Amino acid sequence: MTEYRRILLDGAPVQVTRHGDELAAPDGRVVGVDDAIHLPPCEPTKIVCVHLNYDSRTREFMTRLPAAPTYFHKPITALNAHRGAVVRPQRCKWLNYEGEIVIVIGRTCRNISPDEAADYIAGYTVGNDYGLHDFRDTDAGSMLRVKGADTLAPIGPGLVTDWDFRGKQIRTLVNGEVKQDASTDEMEWDMHYLVADIARTITLVPGDILFSGTPANSRTVYPGDVVEVEVEGLGRLTNTIVEGPTPVRDDVGAQPTESEEVISTAQGGDWEFRGIRTPSKDLYPSTIEEKQ
Numbered sequence: 001m002t003e004y005r006r007i008l009l010d011g012a013p014v015q016v017t018r019h020g021d022e023l024a025a026p027d028g029r030v031v032g033v034d035d036a037i038h039l040p041p042c043e044p045t046k047i048v049c050v051h052l053n054y055d056s057r058t059r060e061f062m063t064r065l066p067a068a069p070t071y072f073h074k075p076i077t078a079l080n081a082h083r084g085a086v087v088r089p090q091r092c093k094w095l096n097y098e099g100e101i102v103i104v105i106g107r108t109c110r111n112i113s114p115d116e117a118a119d120y121i122a123g124y125t126v127g128n129d130y131g132l133h134d135f136r137d138t139d140a141g142s143m144l145r146v147k148g149a150d151t152l153a154p155i156g157p158g159l160v161t162d163w164d165f166r167g168k169q170i171r172t173l174v175n176g177e178v179k180q181d182a183s184t185d186e187m188e189w190d191m192h193y194l195v196a197d198i199a200r201t202i203t204l205v206p207g208d209i210l211f212s213g214t215p216a217n218s219r220t221v222y223p224g225d226v227v228e229v230e231v232e233g234l235g236r237l238t239n240t241i242v243e244g245p246t247p248v249r250d251d252v253g254a255q256p257t258e259s260e261e262v263i264s265t266a267q268g269g270d271w272e273f274r275g276i277r278t279p280s281k282d283l284y285p286s287t288i289e290e291k292q
Contacts, residue, residue, distance in 0.1 A: 001162045001163055002160070002161045004018075004041060004123075004161075005023055005036070005157055005158040006038070006041050007036040008037040009029060013039055038083055038157055040080070040081045041155065041156050042104050042125070042155075042159060042209065043207045044076065044208045044209045045207065045208055046076075047078065048073060048208070049073070049100075049129055049143075049210070049211035050189070050210070051070045051072065051143075052069075052213060053188055053212060054188075054215040054216070055188065056215045059216070068197065069197065072143040074153050078148055078150060078152045080151045080154035080155070080239065081157075083238055084151065084239055085151065085241075086239045087150060087242055087243075088132070088222075088223060088241060089132070089149065090246060090248065091256055092256050093220075094132065094134050094136075094263070095132055095222075096133060096219060096220050096221065097172055097218060097229075098172075098214035099171065099214055100127045100129050100229070101127070101184065101211075102127035103209065104123050105205065105206055105209070105210075106120060106122025106123070107120045107122075108203065108206065109199045110199050110203045111199060111200060112195075112196050112199055114192040114193045114196040117193075117196045117199075120195060121192075122161065123161040124159070124160055124163050124165065125156060125158065125209075125237075126155065126230070127153065127229070128227065128239060129153065129211050129214060130151075130152040130154075131143070131146045132145065132147075132152070133265050134257060134258075135254060135256065135257075136257075136261060140261075154239050155209065157235055157236070157237060160233065160234050163233050167185055168184045168231060168234075169231070169232040170215065170232070171230045172230075173227070173230065174219075174221055180214070180218070181215075182215030219267065220266045221241050223242055225240070227239050227241065
């Protein structure tokens, strides 16, 4: 396996190779890993994300998966990097982490089978699919304003080639405390399936990325929190939550809300205990009965 990173070196973006605690540029310049200013390890034209994929997350939501995955899209402006600040806008409260493994496309890819997908993957990186659930009441399907705000798609620190995704541990820590802990064996659809599925109708080009889903226990984080996503063999992505300098405007568009679904989703999806209604039926069927 080889790990490539993109950093700012003397003011310019440079791809470097990791050798232990050092990052080496093609021209011979070397910088320490801890001293580097990191950029996202690739430059995507698309950020595609799967809604649900891990068994523990599906059970947490008290739902059942459909026959095939569903997806949403994050704008490129959501892209962020290792050690980048993740911004929670003022007037928003329910910002959640979702530790994930990210597939990076290496070759132009269209109309391939799952068995062929590995040949089109450059490698893998670590990601955190942050979401502002304050906008879930209006955007739960498209997820655009939930997942698309600036800075909410950090990836990194590096891109690792020739990594086998099977049986790997993924963990998310907040201020050093483990919050998510799972294995990729929980995934209903593996990396090759996801790439082939999207590429049936959408051309994927080098640098495009696919977030592959998160396990149970996504929870709310707050300004000052340090969030780390650690994947076996890929490394650890670290970001700090900060409050944005300006509030979400209140003179246009849907406003942040604190409905039962917003709070339940942000705090654990415990609809049956809140007793107001079952989980959203927009995408997935509920496994509990509607309460009167």
